Amino acid sequence: MEHAIQQGPGKIVIISSPSGGGKTTICRALLRPERLESGWRFSVSYTTRPPRTGELNGREYYFVTDREFDALTARGFFAEHFQVHKFKYGTPRGPLDEIRQDGGVMVLDVDVNGAKALKQEFPDAITIFILPPSIEALRERLNSRGTETSEQLAVRFDNAIREMNSFRDFGFDYVVVNRDLSIAVEEVESVIIAHHCRIEHFPPEQLKEILS
Numbered sequence: 001m002e003h004a005i006q007q008g009p010g011k012i013v014i015i016s017s018p019s020g021g022g023k024t025t026i027c028r029a030l031l032r033p034e035r036l037e038s039g040w041r042f043s044v045s046y047t048t049r050p051p052r053t054g055e056l057n058g059r060e061y062y063f064v065t066d067r068e069f070d071a072l073t074a075r076g077f078f079a080e081h082f083q084v085h086k087f088k089y090g091t092p093r094g095p096l097d098e099i100r101q102d103g104g105v106m107v108l109d110v111d112v113n114g115a116k117a118l119k120q121e122f123p124d125a126i127t128i129f130i131l132p133p134s135i136e137a138l139r140e141r142l143n144s145r146g147t148e149t150s151e152q153l154a155v156r157f158d159n160a161i162r163e164m165n166s167f168r169d170f171g172f173d174y175v176v177v178n179r180d181l182s183i184a185v186e187e188v189e190s191v192i193i194a195h196h197c198r199i200e201h202f203p204p205e206q207l208k209e210i211l212s
Contacts, residue, residue: 010099012122013192014108016115017130018160020141022178027109029185039104049087082118112163116170119182125196133179
């Protein structure tokens with residue numbers, strides 16, 4: 001049975017992991033049609049990296065040039081932006097402000113630096129770190145993608161190890177180990193649902209309706 005989430009202020013859910021940890025796959029699995037119908041959304045980031053096979057502009061990312069990215073940065077367009085693995089990534093601010101005002105859930109797929117910056121900007125955001133089951137599993141996932149050169153893979157793997165060793169320092173609220181995708185998705189979704197049920201998020205007007 002699909003769990004209905006009570007109404008209230010919009011929630012920002014920040015999901016992060018090392019490269020190959022599975023955050024993007026988990027985000028896609030969370031945003032199934034019934035969730036989209038109930039107001040769940042995916043925050044599409046901007047990047048200067050070229051699209052991979054099968055990626056579409058405006059779906060996975062907005063793909064822009066360095067000049068375009070820098071112009072957006074100068075306008076204050078991004079809630080956070082960083083250079084990661086030799087490319088720039090940024091999260092647009094507008095959709096986050098809209099979801100907080102209108103209600104619903106905004107799911108973000110960002111690296112650990114982006115997660116830390118967004119948590120500082122939006123302290124009430126839910127932050128979840130995804131761990132792979134092992135170093136070897138992470139290495140296999142990165143190699144199997146076939147989307148990077150050996151040099152790029154080495155950079156990603158070194159960064160992944162560093163992030164896994166220090167994710168506690170970034171102040172994440174929750175951690176999920178991605179041993180089995182379906183279980184990991186269920187655990188992430190449970191975190192989001194439970195967070196909506198915290199007493200400080202219970203809308204006063206809903207209590208008035210119950211008591212009337």
